[in-house]
Amino acid sequence: MPESSDFLETYLREIGVQTPISLVVSGEEMSGSEQLALADQAETAGAAFPHAEPIPAAMPAAPVSSSGSESAPFKTLHELSREASDCSLCGLADTRSNVVFGVGNPQADLVFIGEAPGRDEDIRGEPFVGRAGQLLDRMLHAIDLDRKSVYIMNTIKCRPPNNRDPKPDEVQACNLWFEQQLNLLQPKMICLLGRVAAQTVLETDEPLGALRGRWHDYRGIPVWVTYHPAYLLRSPQQKRKSWQDLVTLLNRLN
Ligand code: SF4
Numbered sequence: 182m183p184e185s186s187d188f189l190e191t192y193l194r195e196i197g198v199q200t201p202i203s204l205v206v207s208g209e210e211m212s213g214s215e216q217l218a219l220a221d222q223a224e225t226a227g228a229a230f231p232h233a234e235p236i237p238a239a240m241p242a243a244p245v246s247s248s249g250s251e252s253a254p255f256k257t258l259h260e261l262s263r264e265a266s267d268c269s270l271c272g273l274a275d276t277r278s279n280v281v282f283g284v285g286n287p288q289a290d291l292v293f294i295g296e297a298p299g300r301d302e303d304i305r306g307e308p309f310v311g312r313a314g315q316l317l318d319r320m321l322h323a324i325d326l327d328r329k330s331v332y333i334m335n336t337i338k339c340r341p342p343n344n345r346d347p348k349p350d351e352v353q354a355c356n357l358w359f360e361q362q363l364n365l366l367q368p369k370m371i372c373l374l375g376r377v378a379a380q381t382v383l384e385t386d387e388p389l390g391a392l393r394g395r396w397h398d399y400r401g402i403p404v405w406v407t408y409h410p411a412y413l414l415r416s417p418q419q420k421r422k423s424w425q426d427l428v429t430l431l432n433r434l435n
Pocket residue numbers: 265268269270271272273274280337338339351354355356358
């Protein structure tokens with residue numbers, strides 16, 4: 182672990198976890214009781230993701246490849262992002278400031294998906310900024326990842342007014358971009374953040390509690406469900422479960 186090594190160990194000590202997560206997950210998969218004990222240590226310390234260092238700048242979306250077969254009608258992630266930037270396929274185009282496409286590593290193994298841009302994201306044109314985004318960055322740090330090693334996006338690209346849930350017709354319209362984006366990313370694993378993203382991607386009405394704790398499938402890609410960082414800010418008592426989710430996710434990723 183390069184630069185983040187000292188931070189990670191310091192951070193884990195601060196939250197009461199004695200064993201760096203990278204060491205835990207590199208060995209035998211933890212039993213449920215071991216995971217719980219790890220989560221207990223963090224919970225006892227009072228919060229799952231406190232005292233984080235400043236967030237590194239997110240990496241802008243970049244082309245997946247520009248040197249593929251000449252005969253293949255190959256579209257890059259960057260080209261897709263440019264196409265989406267003036268989309269008006271649904272009514273959200275009338276109220277948005279920016280289309281929020283996605284950030285991170287176009288070749289990432291792990292993709293995080295939230296529901297929709299909020300106010301800060303709409304202003305900056307970048308997903309998961311503001312307080313919830315900062316918490317997501319600290320969560321990534323806690324499992325030795327950052328925005329340069331994963332990809333972050335939403336199910337729809339424009340902010341619904343007053344942060345309401347996206348409507349079915351908006352989700353359906355934006356699926357044009359969503360599907361192409363995931364096709365280009367080809368991640369090994371997807372983590373859905375929050376109820377709305379989980380229900381949208383998995384096409385289910387099941388509550389978040391029923392979707393957490395078990396693996397799902399999206400077109401052959403393993404899918405894990407956990408809490409949205411904004412929810413964790415409102416319900417810090419759930420941070421313990423969120424920590425367990427991250428440990429399980431990283432175990433399988435490794
Ligand atoms: S939400 Fe999606 S479909 Fe609707 S205008 Fe924005 S980019 Fe287009």
